[in-house]
Amino acid sequence: xxxxxxxxxxxxxxxxxxxxxxxxxxxxxxxxxxxxxxxxxxxxxxxxxxxxxxxxxxxxxxxxxxxxxxxxxxxxxxxxxxxxxxxxxxxxxxxxxxxxxxxxxxxxxxxxxxxxxxxxxxxxxxxxxxxxxxxxxxxxxxxxxxxxxxxxxxxxxxxxxxxxxxxxxxxxxxxxxxxxxxxxxxxxxxxxxxxxxxxxxxxxxxxxxxxxxxxxxxxxxxxxxxxxxxxxxxxxxxxxxxxxxxxxxxxx
Numbered sequence: 202x203x204x205x206x207x208x209x210x211x212x213x214x215x216x217x218x219x220x221x222x223x224x225x226x227x228x229x230x231x232x233x234x235x236x237x238x239x240x241x242x243x244x245x246x247x248x249x250x251x252x253x254x255x256x257x258x259x260x261x262x263x264x265x266x267x268x269x270x271x272x273x274x275x276x277x278x279x280x281x282x283x284x285x286x287x288x289x290x291x292x293x294x295x296x297x298x299x300x301x302x303x304x305x306x307x308x309x310x311x312x313x314x315x316x317x318x319x320x321x322x323x324x325x326x327x328x329x330x331x332x333x334x335x336x337x338x339x340x341x342x343x344x345x346x347x348x349x350x351x352x353x354x355x356x357x358x359x360x361x362x363x364x365x366x367x368x369x370x371x372x373x374x375x376x377x378x379x380x381x382x383x384x385x386x387x388x389x390x391x392x393x394x395x396x397x398x399x400x401x402x403x404x405x406x407x408x409x410x411x412x413x414x415x416x417x418x419x420x421x422x423x424x425x426x427x428x429x430x431x432x433x434x435x436x437x438x439x440x441x442x443x444x445x446x447x448x449x450x451x452x453x
Contacts, residue, residue, distance in 0.1 A: 203413070207277045207438040208247040210301065214415060215245055217372035217379035219347045221340075226260065227251035233268050235340030238332065239442050243273035246281045254287035262445050272445030277438060288443040296442040298420040302434035305413055306378060309403045309432065315356055316401040321346055322353045329355065329365035330382045345382070348372045352405055354398050358389065367394040371402040378406030380416045383425075395428055
């Protein structure tokens, strides 16, 4: 597996999960996607902004306020310590850590039958993906398909209208399979479905030239971390979000 610095891996991952609107701000990347997910609605803080850091924080705040969104910054560590301090000095609150995990696409379980792959998510897939445990907003579909050739994996045990047993999403970017949206319905857990879906996505990625896999996990999600450790994933780096004031409010 190639050695990639955190800023470069973050830029790569950003190409797999894009905002519906994106704008460069020096090396930083402003993203807006109707408020669905932090990644699609935050400024990616890698490299340098075009102004001094206090001015950059003000510019980011204005950009999101103009779109009716709460200002948010995705801050990878290590590497963005000075920018993080500038957001903190401006009163932006800090969210919990998210872990970026990587693994080589070797020695994974052989793919099994029963996993359906599609280029777009249907209504059953959208219902099966529970983002932070909640149903998806209408804008979610546009964000999910806004990448180069994504694939949407699903497992169904019971006929419709019963829910899907599991769903996940994959995108290959520069030899990396980026996996997101892994969700197993509560009624079908403890059957190894997440491992099954990952195996199929791994085979799909290898067919498209992927050598490694990347995914992001909330630091407090112990079951997911245990699963990915069994699959050979290790922590590459971490990031957290800084959040500015809600539109129309001053920072506390």
